[in-house]
Amino acid sequence: MDKILFVPNPLLRQKANKIKKVTNNEILIAKKMRDIMNKAPGVGLAANQIGILKEIVTVSFVDQNTKNQIEYSLFNPNIISYSKEKVVMEEGCLSLPNQFAEIERSEKITLEYLDEKNSLVKKQANGIEARILQHEIDHLSGKLFVDYLSSLKRNIIIKKVQKFLKNKK
Template sequence: MTIKPIIILPDPILRQVSAPIERVDTDLQKLADDMLETMYDAPGIGLAAIQIGIPRRMLVIDVSREGDPREPLVFINPEIIASSDERSVYEEGCLSIPDYYAEVERPAKVTVKSLDRDGKEIVTEADGLLATCLQHEIDHLNGVLFIDHISRLKREMVIKKFTKAAKSGGKL
């Protein structure tokens, strides 16, 4: 397994819409393993392929608590097929926007249809942190960042800060 570099805001690739995956094969399974390794190393609880520069519709998640056994999940071509009217607010962060956190309101429950690591169709009903994480990572596949769900003023300040850091060699 290989730890991949994570793409950081303001890199325009983060705004790219990811392409569907046509075939699940050993190369794709290796990519899933690399993504999990990268996510655990960061450390994070979710990672979309676009965040390592691969515009394909795949994401990995592990919302297990620290100290508990890992519970890695792989979602290929995930699609939200239902979401609740009930809302919940979580403080979100992002490996592509390091050290910035903001409260985001999203549907409290979602149902996601996808393929698993072996190419088998699965339907995942999620609530709590898993529901939030799935929505956050699926947003990435559509070129949407969690800061797009906060006020325009706050979003512009974050983008300005990261753009300035990128120009000065990455110093925040």
């Protein structure tokens, strides 16, 4: 569980399981995920991406207003509402290295999750944070950003990933 999985690894297509309670074990997994995410480096990681089918997401990004680095872990994250307003932004994914595509998503979301103290947090996110959270929470249900593209474009990108990984070896 210390390597990032790449497409077409089937674990990326599986649904992660809800956590009953956030215990030391989940906190350790999140800590490991944060290390892997920051080393990559990436702005977010879902547990599926390291082969763990638990609903855990970690994020790390620069806040657009304060310019502060924000990093936190989410357990059982669930988006409860999406703004009608959509924005198109270029996205990439650590599981599809070196590939990017413009994806339309909601500008603002409201979500709930458990924090490391097992407390339920309800929050709103917008901008880059909303973008990252939507991308990562998709991973927990086996969904990848390329699923928003036509199957033709998706297959081209997945083939390019294979080529990229092969050349890297």
